[in-house]
Amino acid sequence: MNYTISSAFGTEAADQPIKEMTIQRRELLPNDVEIEILYCGICHSDLHAVKNDWGGSTYPLVPGHEIVGKITQVGSEVSKFKVGDIGAIGCIVDSCGKCSHCHDGDEQYCETGWTVVFNSPDKISGGMTYGGFSEKIVANADYVLKMSETVDLAATAPILCAGITVYSPLKHWKVGPGKKVGIIGIGGLGHMAIKIAKAIGAEVVVFTTSPSKLEDAKNLGADSAVLSTDKAAMKAQRDFDMILDTVSAKHDVNVYLNALKVDGSLVLVGLPNEPLEIGAFNVVNGRKSFSGSNIGGIAETQEVIDFCAEHNITADIELIKPSEINEAFERLEKGDVKYRFVIDIKNN
Template identity: 75%
Template sequence: MKTKTVKAYGTESAKTPLHPLDIQRRSLLPNDVEIDILYCGICHSDLHSIHNDWGGTTYPIVPGHEIVGRITKIGTEVTKFKVGNLAGVGCIVGSCGHCEHCHEGEEQYCDEGWTVVFNAPDKILGGQTYGGFSQAIVADANYVLKLPATIDLAASAPILCAGITVYSPLKHWNAGPGKKVGIVGIGGLGHMAIKIAKAMGAHVTVFTTSPAKMETAKELGADVAVLSTDAGQMATQSKFDLILDTVSARHDVNMYLNILKVDGSIVLVGLPNEPLEVGVFNVVNGRKSFSGSNIGGIAEAQEVIDFCAEHGITAQIELIRINQINEAFRRLEKNDVKYRFVIDMKSEGM
């Protein structure tokens, strides 16, 4: 298969800073589109992957899974898009297409395993897939998302991961009017969860360990902000239908299980490096659930893009140049960002 060389930023080891690389993109298949990447968000998953925190990273790695840009070429069988359309690519760029989960629009649970946009076996070109820290990407149109022409492109990039990651469980667990929803953590995921849950009509309480973020939570739309390190404040909380846990570090989930109503659920969407401990009586008493949720399928990703456009929801971002990427990752390790870094892929260095 013919290939095209494009510039990218990646690394050959967990200890090496990201730096310019040349990578290969495939020539267009009949149902492919080529996207000129304009912006790409930075996620904690990118950080974990380049450091091989979860194991399984294959180097060289080019991260990035919150990709937005403009279509420059389309395959001969593509009808969904036209050249010049704005489009996005999130975490999923392939799945089997025929299992029950794919038929139900939940490609993230594909029986045969879905293809991640970066650091996954490339079933078409061979080798590994490469992500959005690059000039361009070629993807099957079935896994490409439509973006409204009026959207703030840079601030909408995080919807493709952070947005869908919180939207999917909020929808699945029926967040809405009359429901009391808690959000643990105010970061890339948490700040989007606040906005989306509130737009769904839920009563939203935010739990944070940072006194400085108490007022921020309300500015983002929360009805109540609680300092989770304050035992007195925590003692007044109860009867939550759903608590969405967005924290990607080791923490005590039992304190949140104890404030769920009967049949309430905690849903973990953060990805801590270390195991979390759950006290058995904290779930047995009250028939409570400790669950998890993994991004969302393509149809649901399109749904959250349209939902956010309708409600005027975007991420709060810090736009950076590509040559600031290593400093951005250092700051991300310290949670020193409000609330998502997004790379201008047309900046100096690309």
């Protein structure tokens, strides 16, 4: 297999900063497209991977899985795209395509394991995959999404992870008009969940530990906001059909389980480093469920891109230069972002 050299921004070790480096990208195969990356969002998962918080990180590591750019080459068998189109890539760049989950459009649950856009064994090229903190990327066209040129491309990039991560469970648990949904946390995921849940037609209540974000929640479209450190206010919460938990730090989920109606579900999409403890009576009483959801498949990701375009939904972003990535990571770790950093790859 032939390769080309690409500029990228990554790290050599968990305790090393992000720096500019060169990586190899494969030359186009018949079903591939090449994308010149314009924008890439920064997700908390990028930070966890860089720091090897979950274990299993392989270095050098180039993060980034909210990728939007211009298609510069198309393989001989690609009909879905043409040169000059705007393409997008989220978390998934390959799967077996044969198992029942892949056939159902749930590639994220592929039985033989899907290929993550970065830090994943590359079944096609060998070695490990490299993500969107780079000047270009080559991927199978079946895993590339279509993006309209009429939208704000930078503010749309976070839909590739933050958007689909909250849209998929809202759809799966049939949230819509007449449903009451809670959203825990107002960050990259939470602020998108507020916008999407409201557009779907649900009543939206936001839970936050930060008094300063109570008004933010309403400005984002929430019907109401509750300070989760206020025990009296929390005790009064009742009758939620679903509560979406976007928090990636250890926290007490039992108070939210108690706020569900009979047959309600608390759905985790955040990824805390430490285990969460659940009291048995908090799920047994009321036949309640504590569940999880992991991003969404390719078709569903295209669906949320189109849904957000139709409803004029974008992320609230802070656009940064590649030279500001390390500072952005430091701020992200402190929760100092409203609500998503997006890298302007060309502005170096």
